[in-house]
Amino acid sequence: MQITVTVNGVTYTHDVEPRLLLVHYLRDVLNLTGTHIGCDTSQCGACTVLMNGKAVKSCTIFAVQADGAEITTIEGLARDGQLHPVQEGFWEKHGLQCGYCTPGMIMTAVDFLQRNPNPTEEEIRHAIEGNLCRCTGYQNIVRAIQYAAEKMRSGS
Amino acid sequence: MAVTKMFGAAVKRREDPRLITGRGNFTDHIRLPGTLVMAIKRSPHAHARIVRIDTSKARAMRGVVAVYTGQDLVDKLAPVPCAWLIPASDLKVPPYRAVAVDKVRYVGDAVAVVVATDRYIAQDAVDAIEVEYEPLPAVVDQEKALEPGAPQLYDEVPNNLAFHWKLHSGDFDAAWDAAEVRISRRLVNHRLIPTAMEPRGALAAYNPGTGELTIWCTSQNPHVHRLLLSAVTGLPETHIRVIATDVGGGFGSKIPMYAGEMIAAAISKDLGRPIKWIETRQENYVATIHGRDHIQYVDIAARRDGTITGVRVRAYASMGAYLSTAAPGVPTWLFGLMLQGPYAIPVVHCDVYGVLTNTTPTDAYRGAGRPEATYLLERMIDLLARELGMDPAEIRRKNFIPKDQFPYTTPTGLTYDSGDYEATLNRALELVDYQNLRREQEELRKQGRYIGIGFSTYVEVCGLAPSQAAGAMGFQGGLWESATVRVHPTGKVTVFTGSNPHGQGEETTFAQLVADELGVPFEDVEIVHGDTEMVPFGMGTYGSRSTAVGGAALVHACRKVKEKAQRIAAHLLEVSPDDLVFENGRFFVKGAPDRGMTFQEVALQAYLAWKLPRDIEPGLEATHFFDPVNNTFPFGCHICVVEVDPETGKVQFRQYVAVDDVGNVINPMIVDGQVHGGITQGLAQAVYEFAAYDENGQLLTGSLMDYAVPKASMLPSFTVDRTVTPTPVNPMGVKGAGETGTIASTPAVVNAVIDALAPFGIDHIDMPLTPERIWRAIRERSR
Numbered sequence: 001m002q003i004t005v006t007v008n009g010v011t012y013t014h015d016v017e018p019r020l021l022l023v024h025y026l027r028d029v030l031n032l033t034g035t036h037i038g039c040d041t042s043q044c045g046a047c048t049v050l051m052n053g054k055a056v057k058s059c060t061i062f063a064v065q066a067d068g069a070e071i072t073t074i075e076g077l078a079r080d081g082q083l084h085p086v087q088e089g090f091w092e093k094h095g096l097q098c099g100y101c102t103p104g105m106i107m108t109a110v111d112f113l114q115r116n117p118n119p120t121e122e123e124i125r126h127a128i129e130g131n132l133c134r135c136t137g138y139q140n141i142v143r144a145i146q147y148a149a150e151k152m153r154s155g156s
Numbered sequence: 157m158a159v160t161k162m163f164g165a166a167v168k169r170r171e172d173p174r175l176i177t178g179r180g181n182f183t184d185h186i187r188l189p190g191t192l193v194m195a196i197k198r199s200p201h202a203h204a205r206i207v208r209i210d211t212s213k214a215r216a217m218r219g220v221v222a223v224y225t226g227q228d229l230v231d232k233l234a235p236v237p238c239a240w241l242i243p244a245s246d247l248k249v250p251p252y253r254a255v256a257v258d259k260v261r262y263v264g265d266a267v268a269v270v271v272a273t274d275r276y277i278a279q280d281a282v283d284a285i286e287v288e289y290e291p292l293p294a295v296v297d298q299e300k301a302l303e304p305g306a307p308q309l310y311d312e313v314p315n316n317l318a319f320h321w322k323l324h325s326g327d328f329d330a331a332w333d334a335a336e337v338r339i340s341r342r343l344v345n346h347r348l349i350p351t352a353m354e355p356r357g358a359l360a361a362y363n364p365g366t367g368e369l370t371i372w373c374t375s376q377n378p379h380v381h382r383l384l385l386s387a388v389t390g391l392p393e394t395h396i397r398v399i400a401t402d403v404g405g406g407f408g409s410k411i412p413m414y415a416g417e418m419i420a421a422a423i424s425k426d427l428g429r430p431i432k433w434i435e436t437r438q439e440n441y442v443a444t445i446h447g448r449d450h451i452q453y454v455d456i457a458a459r460r461d462g463t464i465t466g467v468r469v470r471a472y473a474s475m476g477a478y479l480s481t482a483a484p485g486v487p488t489w490l491f492g493l494m495l496q497g498p499y500a501i502p503v504v505h506c507d508v509y510g511v512l513t514n515t516t517p518t519d520a521y522r523g524a525g526r527p528e529a530t531y532l533l534e535r536m537i538d539l540l541a542r543e544l545g546m547d548p549a550e551i552r553r554k555n556f557i558p559k560d561q562f563p564y565t566t567p568t569g570l571t572y573d574s575g576d577y578e579a580t581l582n583r584a585l586e587l588v589d590y591q592n593l594r595r596e597q598e599e600l601r602k603q604g605r606y607i608g609i610g611f612s613t614y615v616e617v618c619g620l621a622p623s624q625a626a627g628a629m630g631f632q633g634g635l636w637e638s639a640t641v642r643v644h645p646t647g648k649v650t651v652f653t654g655s656n657p658h659g660q661g662e663e664t665t666f667a668q669l670v671a672d673e674l675g676v677p678f679e680d681v682e683i684v685h686g687d688t689e690m691v692p693f694g695m696g697t698y699g700s701r702s703t704a705v706g707g708a709a710l711v712h713a714c715r716k717v718k719e720k721a722q723r724i725a726a727h728l729l730e731v732s733p734d735d736l737v738f739e740n741g742r743f744f745v746k747g748a749p750d751r752g753m754t755f756q757e758v759a760l761q762a763y764l765a766w767k768l769p770r771d772i773e774p775g776l777e778a779t780h781f782f783d784p785v786n787n788t789f790p791f792g793c794h795i796c797v798v799e800v801d802p803e804t805g806k807v808q809f810r811q812y813v814a815v816d817d818v819g820n821v822i823n824p825m826i827v828d829g830q831v832h833g834g835i836t837q838g839l840a841q842a843v844y845e846f847a848a849y850d851e852n853g854q855l856l857t858g859s860l861m862d863y864a865v866p867k868a869s870m871l872p873s874f875t876v877d878r879t880v881t882p883t884p885v886n887p888m889g890v891k892g893a894g895e896t897g898t899i900a901s902t903p904a905v906v907n908a909v910i911d912a913l914a915p916f917g918i919d920h921i922d923m924p925l926t927p928e929r930i931w932r933a934i935r936e937r938s939r
Contacts, residue, residue: 033185034178039437043860074178098659099175100404137836
């Protein structure tokens with residue numbers, strides 16, 4: 001099946017099998033390996049990308065379902081070398097250790113802060129329930145998201 | 157001495173820019189032209205004879221390049237090695253074929269391998285392989301496996317007993333007879349699944365022209381993998397390059413050599429093509445090592461005043477179906493040596509039975525033996541406190557090794573390097589406002605609300621290890637670490653370290669050390685690790701050793717560089733080296749500070765070599781292999797406060813305080829991060845995670861749908877504090893910090909829940925303390 005997908009602002013057209021997962025399309029066909037695979041049952045969230053502005057788990061979407069969609073992956077978040085406030089927050093607050101869950105965690109946070117710009121700690125923890133991290137215990141991830149929220153609210 | 161500007165600074169990590177932009181170099185990201193994908197067919201039976209394998213349908217599929225059975229690989233791969241041959245234990249190491257030949261012994265055991273042009277075709281082909289099995293009875297429980305008549309995994313291992321390890325120090329029978337109080341209990345330290353977020357894998361690229369194998373692999377210790385790959389493939393070490401640069405977490409599960417990477421290497425050599433193998437999470441759950449799985453019978457002898465006079469343990473460790481690379485040493489040495497904990501217990505008796513069962517092999521998982529020891533001590537001391545009506549904080553204080561007794565020789569033969577246990581207890585008590593908390597507990601009980609306060613005071617052994625001790629314990633390697641510090645003509649510095657961090661931040665902390673030692677800007681220092689072609693032999697990252705041992709190697713190498721630089725500067729400045737001072741990256745003459753040379757100027761001169769004396773070689777680099785004289789022994793006190801709802805059994809975390817002493821701290825932000833992550837994994841064992849098998853050997857918790865790795869909403873924030881008692885074992889005074897959180901937290905949480913349930917007459921529940929178990933325990937008591 002032929003699909004046309006815009007990823008990080010670039011439009012691609014490819015012929016793919018109907019069963020090809022979006023995450024494999026991104027990683028193996030487009031060579032965007034920043035989106036990671038951490039499980040096969042949709043729990044871990046390492047594969048999270050934005051599809052038409054909303055966070056989705058790309059392991060649970062077929063590439064053919066993304067026909068005509070706009071996808072943002074972790075590689076497309078920084079603009080002109082300028083980190084997104086969420087990326088900056090993760091760096092400032094030591095919100096990552098091995099870095100494997102990080103791209104998915106960041107994309108989920110970006111989507112969340114769009115919808116809830118001034119969250120409580122409890123709301124943040126609930127929002128990232130679909131993203132597993134084995135290294136940080138989430139404490140600094142929460143701080144990173146709080147940092148980003150404050151930065152984005154102050155308009156910088 | 158250099159001004160320690162960067163030591164102790166919470167600098168942002170060097171690792172982060174690539175990781176937060178999706179540009180990490182994880183194994184599955186590497187692309188080579190002509191790569192074929194490998195997939196493994198695994199046994200659905202826990203114990204079965206392989207009667208027949210029909211690969212014809214798979215071979216006929218378009219896109220399938222080759223199919224291998226265990227028989228096809230017998231001549232291409234030696235058995236998977238066990239590299240910890242514990243002495244004096246009647247150890248039996250059964251043969252461990254990467255792909256099973258006539259018998260499978262656990263669900264997940266490999267039976268055939270497919271090589272295809274893409275991963276979807278490979279999986280289709282795996283499904284098309286037909287295997288006829290003759291199922292055999294399986295045994296999952298280690299105590300049952302020892303019983304006469306139990307299913308036998310191997311003819312050469314009678315009663316499935318792989319080893320019986322002993323450590324007997326002092327006369328326990330006498331202590332038991334003389335005891336005023338005796339506490340006995342059966343404790344279960346249940347099986348866990350490490351679940352690093354990155355599944356394991358390898359990309360093996362054999363070059364038929366040169367006979368060299370380059371293999372990217374998810375390894376915590378690339379040189380160890382190189383050595384073992386050489387042993388199993390027959391390729392010499394000089395012809396194998398292992399690359400493990402970015403690794404997505406390990407926690408011990410990426411130490412061992414596994415079937416997957418061995419098979420990929422052998423097939424790449426056979427076909428002359430790059431072979432990529434990446435496990436799925438469900439494969440990871442059955443075919444990557446599990447942790448813990450100890451059943452312990454514990455006796456504590458004590459006096460009425462709360463002093464413990466002896467501890468005896470008989471433990472049954474489930475080793476799984478094979479002995480994994482480091483497996484025998486984990487439930488034995490790393491467990492038994494610590495059975496006095498932070499207490500002045502004079503008598504320790506330990507017998508450990510290593511039992512083979514039809515389950516996934518077990519091996520080191522964060523803490524590796526020490527959580528099993530600390531959990532035992534901290535549960536038993538709480539039981540003793542309850543028996544005697546003593547406060548759990550005070551009974552611990554009473555038993556602590558006093559701070560003026562260090563270095564302290566334990567009955568098990570260890571020498572604790574430094575310690576002040578009471579200071580951590582006092583600080584933790586202060587942070588939770590202990591007396592008020594107990595008052596609050598009383599008040600709430602009157603209202604039918606149950607809060608609990610749980611203690612865990614611990615010491616652990618890490619910064620592994622003196623090589624002589626390693627050898628004496630049967631570890632088939634040394635435990636030193638290497639570093640090469642190479643200064644370039646422009647004065648920039650590259651450090652090649654044998655450590656292989658995978659989240660612990662040494663690319664940052666090592667640069668901090670170098671910046672201080674050599675007085676060069678932090679930005680001028682590059683840390684290289686993970687590639688066996690670039691780095692001298694290193695033992696890798698585990699056992700909380702990278703800073704204590706790898707960092708020490710680095711500091712010594714820096715000092716060799718500085719010493720040579722000083723001689724060069726002295727020669728060029730026409731003074732004696734003793735007349736020079738080195739400060740802020742500059743050598744200058746004592747008393748004439750404007751006569752000097754910067755480190756960078758010296759470096760350039762070292763490479764120009766125009767004016768060097770004959771007895772100084774050109775260049776400026778040094779290598780050091782650091783073999784520690786002792787392990788390091790971090791310690792601390794954790795206090796957990798929970799509220800338990802007796803109607804639902806649900807546990808809510810009110811507060812969690814950790815006061816740890818890991819010696820000097822290079823980067824407090826990174827150490828705190830290690831503590832957060834460590835506490836989370838230990839807490840998870842207490843109340844969430846459980847690798848559950850049914851009696852037929854089926855892994856019930858076979859995916860993240862069922863195995864309860866904690867989510868952010870299941871955890872509190874932790875209050876982390878520290879005391880600082882440096883170690884004399886390395887020049888930085890640094891102890892390990894990677895596993896303390898996990899070791900301490902499990903009993904802190906369990907003790908808190910049991911303390912909450914005291915009014916119900918409950919004194920113990922086996923982990924994990926799920927709502928159902930708590931609810932049942934309360935119901936049982938109320939009958």
